[in-house]
Amino acid sequence: MTIHYRIAAHSPQAHLFKVVVSVSQPDPAGQVFWLPSWIPGSYLIREFARHVVSVSAISNGQPVKIEKSGKMHWKVAPTHAPLELTLLVYAYDLSVRGAYLDQSRGFFNGTGVFPAVAGQEYAACELTVERPSGKEFSRWGIATSLPHAETQDGGGWLCLARNYDDLIDHPVEIGCFARVQFRACGVPHEIVISGRHDADLKRLKKDIKAICEAQIRFFGEPAPFERYLFLTLAVREGYGGLEHRASTALICSRNDLPLAHETGTKPGYRQFLGLVSHEYFHAWNVKRIKPAAFAPYVLEQEAHTRLLWAFEGITSYYDDLMLLRAGLISEQEYLDQIAQAMTSVQRTPGRLIQSLEDASLDAWIKHYRPDENSPNSQISYYVKGALAALCLDLTIRRQTAGCKSLDDVMRALWQRFGLNFDEHGKGIDEREWESLAQEVTGLDLSGFFDNALRSTNELPLVELLAQFGIESQLRVASGASDKGGWQDSPAKPSNSLGIRTATDNGLLKLTHVLAGGAAQSAGLSANDFLLAIDGLRVTASNLETLLAGKPAGERRQIVAFRRDELMYFDVHPQVAEADTWGLRIKDGEAACNHVRAAWLSGE
Template sequence: MIMNILYKIVPASLHAHLFHVSITINKPDKNGQCLYLAAWIPGSYLIREFSRNIVEIRAESAGKPVMLNKCDKHTWQAASVKGPLEIHYSVYAWDLSVRGAYLDQSRGFFNGTSVFLAVSGQESNPCYVDIVAPEGKAYKQWKIATTLTKDDAKVGQFGRYQAANYDELIDHPVEMGEFSQISFKACGTPHDIVIAGRHNADLKRLKKDLKKICEYQIKLFGEPAPFDRYLFMTMALGDGYGGLEHRSSTALMCNRDDLPLAHETQIKAGYRQFLGLCSHEYFHSWNVKRIKPAAYAPYDLSQENYTRLLWAFEGITSYYDDLTLLRTGLISQQDYLDLLAQTITGVERGNGRTKQTLEDSSLDTWVKFYRQDENSPNSLVSYYTKGALVALCLDLLIRQQSAGQKSLDDVMRALWLRYGQDFSSAGLGVAEADWERLASEVTGLDLQSFFDLALRSTQELPLQTLLAEFGVEWQMRAAVGASDKGGWLDKVLPPSNSLGIRSSSDGSFVKLSHVLDGGAAQAAGLSAGDLLIAINGLRVTSGNLEAQLASQPINGELDVLAFRRDELMRFNVRLQHSAENTCGLKLKALDAEKSMTRDAWLLG
C-alpha cells in the first residue's frame, strides 16, 4: 500500500528538547509543494505562532537537496520535483502546557498543531505517522498514550498510527514516557486515565468517580458515546492547572496534591476542582468538538476565527461541569451552591461586566481574554463565568415558563441531534442566529428578550429572582479577607476598609497587580505595578496589609509610600468600605411540590 503522506516523529534530543520530524509526500504538487503550520490550536483562542519553534528545516528528493523557500511566518514552498518529496525539520519542545509540545528525559508530549506541517491541497488525504521511541537504555520502559488509530503499532506502544485526514491527525495529542494508567468502561465504551509525573493518587477512586461523570454525560446526550474510546491524559505537577479538549481525549494539568489519596474519604477542594475540570473537558466532546459554531466548521488554523457563540460553547459547558458533579452524587447540594456562589462572586468583582457584552467578549477573545493584563478586570467579562451564569438563568427560565416540562437539557439534546450527531459526515456548524432560534423552537417559548439582555447588553442578569423561584436564598456581602471567594455566612460582618486592589508579593514588597475602577487606590493615583513600602510610616507586607487596613478608622486617610519603577512616590489615600460583591447561596425550606421542582433542576 502506498502511503501518500507519511510523517515520522522522533524524540531525538531530549536534553535539547528537540523533536525531529520528517514528512514523505509521495505525490507532491507538480508546481511545487506548499506546507504550513497551524498558528493556533482549537480550544485555545490565541494566535500562538507555533512555527517559531521550528529551528531548522530542509527538503530533499531522491537524496538530493530541494530548494525550500519560506513564504511567510508559517508557510514554506518547495521547488517542483518529479518524485517523492521529503521534508525534514526540528521542533523545539519546551512548552509545559496542554497546548504545545514538551520533551525532556522524563517525558514527551505533543499536539499535532505544534509539530506536523500540513501538506497544502492534500489536507483531506489519509495521514500516517511513525512515532519512534528515544534511543538509550534509560528509555526502554517508555510507552505512549494517544487515541490515534493504530496501524502497525500495538496499543500503548511506539509504531505507526493513522488518521483519516490532517484535521484528525492534529486532534489526537500524544503522551510518551513512564506513567500510571488505569482503565474503565462507561456505557460500554473503553476509557483510560493516564497520569504522568510523580504522584500518589488513589487511581481506583479516580476511576470510580470519572466513570460516574462519563456515564452521566453520555446518557444526557443519548447513547452511544460519540467515540470508540476516550483518554484522560494528565500531567501532575507541584503547581499547575489547565485542560484542552480533543475529539476523543483531553490533555490536563493539575497540582499533584489535588489528586485523591488512599486515606481520604471526603472530596477535598482541590480534587473537586480537578473533577470539575475533567467534567468540563469531557462535556466538550459534544459541545464544541461536534456541536460547533459555524465559524469553526471547518477551522482555519492560519488566522483568527470569529464567533459570537463562545458563551454557548464555553459558558454552557462551564455550567454543566459542576452540575454534573452534583447530579452524579459526587458533591452535595450545598457544595454545588458554594461553587455557584464563587462564580457569581467572580463576575461581580469585575467592572468589565458593565462595559463588555457577552457576545463582544466572544469576539474579543483573540485580543482580550487570552491576553489579559493589569486592566482586564476593569475592561472585560469572561464568557466562561458569565456564560455559565447565563446558562443557569436560561435553564431556570425555561423550567419556570414551561412549568417544568422543558429545560436546557432538552436544548442541548436537540443541538446534538441536529448538528452534532452527524457532524463528521455533514460538517454543519451552528450559525449565530440558529442557536437562539433552536432554543425557542425546542422549548416553545419566546426567549428573545432574555437573549437580548443576557448576550447583547451589560444589564444585570435576573439571577436573584430566578434562584428565589427555585428556593435558593441569596446573600450579597463584603468579602472577609483576600482569600474569601464566596459562600454563605451565617453571620455577616460589616464591610472592612478597602484599597480596591489586587496584590501579590514581590520580595519584601506588596505589588499591586490590579487597581480596580472606582476604588480608593485608583482615586489616589496608585497604579498596577506599584510596590507598596509603608502605610502611615509603618512597613507594609503581604502578611500585614489586611491588619494595617483594619486598624484604620472608617474613611480614614493613609500616607502611602510606594515605588513606581525606581522612583519613590507618596500618595494620600482615603479608604473606602469594601464592596458588597461576595455572594452566598443556600437552600430554603419548601413545600413538597416546589421541592420537587427544585430537585428536578439540581438532581436532573
C-alpha cells in the same frame, strides 16, 4: 494516497523533536507546507512556526531548494519524484497546548509539530512515533486516542488518521506513566497520569467513570467516540485542560489528586473533577456541535464567533452540575460553586463594560491576553457565560412549568448538528443557536437573550433562584481568601483600597487597581509596590489591619515604589462593598422541592 509522518526524539536534552513528512505525489509546481497558527480550543494566535529550528527537503536522495514563503509556509522547488521534508522542532512548552520533550517524557499536539501538505489536507495520514534509543528509554510507552500499534521492529508505534484534521486532534504522550482503564456505558476509557504523584487510581477510576456515564446518558447513547483518553500531567502547581474529539489533555497540581487515605473531597480534587467534567462535555459541545466559524477550522488565521458564551459558558455551567448529577458533590457544594461564580463576576467591574457576545468576539485579543486593566474592561465568557446558562435553564423551566429545560435544547443541538457532524460538517450560525432554543422550548426568549448576551445589565440570578427555593446572601468578604459561600455570621464591613495584590520578592505588589476604588482615585497603579501606610511597613498579612486603624474616608499616606521611584500618595479608603455571594436552600419552601429536584437531578 497517504501522507507519511515520522516523529522522533532527536535530542531530549535539547528538547528537539525531528519530524519527517513524506509525500509521494508532491505538487509539480512546487509543494507548499504550512503549520497552524493556533490550536482549536485555545483562541489565540500562537505562531507554532516560531518553534521550528531548521527545515530541509530531499527528493531522489538529493537536496531540494526550500524557501520560507510566509510566517508559517514553506515552498519546496518543483520535483516530480517523492518528496521528504524534515524539520527540527523545539519542544519545551509544559502546557496542554504545545509540545514538550526531555529525558523524562515527551508530549505533543500535532498543530505544533506536523506541517500540513497544502492541497492534500484530506489525504489519509500515517504517523510513526519512534521510541528514543537507549536503555533508559526502553520502558517508554505511548498514550494517544489515535488508532495505533507497535511497529514490527519494536522501535515505536504506527498511528493512523483519516486526514490532517484528524491527525492534529489527538495529542500524544510518550514516557513512563500510570494507566487505569474502565468502561463507561460500554465504551473503553483510559486515564494516564505523567509526573510524580501518589494518586488513588481506584478512586479516580470510580469518580471519573461516574462523570462519563452521566454525560453519555445526558446526550444519549452511544457515545460519539469508540474510546476516550484522559492525558494528565501532575506537577507542583498547575491547572488547565484542552479538549479533543476523543481525548483531553489536562494539567493539575499533584496535591489536588486524591490520596488513598483521604475519604472526603478536598477543594483541589473537586476542582480537578470539574476540569475533567468540563473537557469531557466538550466532546459533544464544541468538538461536534460547533459554531459555523469552526466548521471547518481555519488554522491559518483567527476564527471569530460571538458564540463562545454558548460553547465555553454553557460547558462551564454543566461541568459542576454533572458532578452533582453523578453523585460526586452535594447540593450545598454545588450551590457554593454557583456562589463563587457569582462572586467572581460581582468583583469584576468589567461586567458593566463588556457584554457576553463582545467577550466572545474579543477572545482573540482580550481573554487570552489579560493585562492589569482586564478586570476593569472585560468579563469572562466562561464564568458569566455559565451564570447566563443557569439563568436560561431556570427561565425555561419556570416559563414551561418544568416541561422544558436547557437540557432539551442541548439534546436538540446534538441531534441536529452534532450527531452526524462528520457527514454534514455544518456548524451553527451566529443567531441560529437562539432560534433553536426558542423552537425547542416554544418560548419567546428574545428579551432574555438581548439582556443576557447583548447588554451589560445584571443577570436576574437572585429572582430566579428564589423561585427554586434558593436563598441568596450578598455580603462583604471576610478576608482575602474568601471566594464566596453562605455565612451565618457575615463579617462587618472593613476598609478597602480597591486593589488586588501578590507578594513579589517579599514586597506587596499591586496586580490590579480596580475602577472606582480608593487606590485608583489616589493615583496608585498596577505594578506599584506598597511599602508603608502611615509610616508602618505593609505586608500581605497586615494590610487589612493597617487599613482598619482609622475610619473609612480619613486620609492615609501610602509610600510605594513605581519602578525605581519612591512615591507618596494620599489615599481615602472606602468602606468595602458587599461583593461576595452565598446561596442555600431556604427552609420551609416545600413547594419548590419538586422543581428544584428536577433541575438538579436532570430527571
